[in-house]
């Protein structure tokens with residue numbers, strides 16, 4: 134049997150990230166700096182202890198504690214300077230992890246409590262990504278596209294969708310809705326999705342994370358989502374018999390037939406209880422059945438993770454080799470919200486040669 138990829142090797146391979154929250158990926162030291170600057174109260178001002186506090190709160194199984202973590206990250210991201218810094222560091226951290234293309238999302242409406250306009254928020258984050266993407270020679274080390282998120286319990290989705298369209302040629306590549314699924318079906322925001330469709334714009338919807346098939350069905354068949362954020366509950370529409378044969382229901386078959394990308398976030402799903410363990414995570418079955426599976430981080434700070442770490446965890450649990458990791462990466466690049474010719478150029482010019490080299494060295 135050939136040797137499996139190690140974390141160190143995975144870090145060097147080119148990777149693609151489609152589901153990462155800007156307010157879930159701050160460096161703990163930066164939170165401490167920014168909190169001191171703006172007078173925000175933190176549970177501890179020691180960066181190492183704070184990183185552990187975030188991880189523990191996310192692991193606690195308590196929704197209140199999980200949500201409290203975001204009150205601290207969002208709380209210190211209310212000025213232009215803070216947003217530029219956080220976005221720049223996000224791009225640097227992803228590039229350091231070997232991510233060559235990322236789509237990072239955040240909700241502009243959550244960053245206006247100290248007077249920034251929605252446009253100012255978007256422009257600050259775009260500036261941060263631009264600064265953080267440049268290497269020492271000035272050439273970009275990573276390409277970062279932005280997704281603008283609307284909160285599903287709020288009523289500003291139309292405004293945010295218009296914002297995404299307004300900035301679509303300046304680095305915003307799509308739209309998303311996030312927040313508690315139960316009680317807030319995506320169809321509440323139908324006008325925003327219909328507007329985006331008329332504008333030929335792309336969007337993904339957080340669906341099928343904690344809540345079941347109706348949420349996925351609505352996101353695809355009522356709202357027209359291009360991709361599903363998580364989508365793990367699609368597993369509820371698949372029956373596996375004792376001999377391992379899988380039978381797909383109509384919705385699962387539709388998702389697979391139409392190659393609808395699933396933005397899976399294994400570690401995050403364990404923390405929110407959407408999966409009991411990595412070994413039992415639906416990603417194993419969905420990969421085996423050739424759904425359009427992609428591997429993502431969700432909230433790097435709360436989950437103490439990175440794309441490389443997620444890959445390494447899956448290698449441990451399922452014995453994935455370089456071919457599997459390349460397959461996930463090509464899936465993600467095919468599913469990105471940038472134009473087809475640019476996706477193809479990255480697949481053929483960066484991903485395939487990169488994995489060929491990793492396999493050759495293994």
Ligand SMILES: [Zn+2]
Nearest residue numbers: 154339362431
């Ligand atoms: Zn998410």
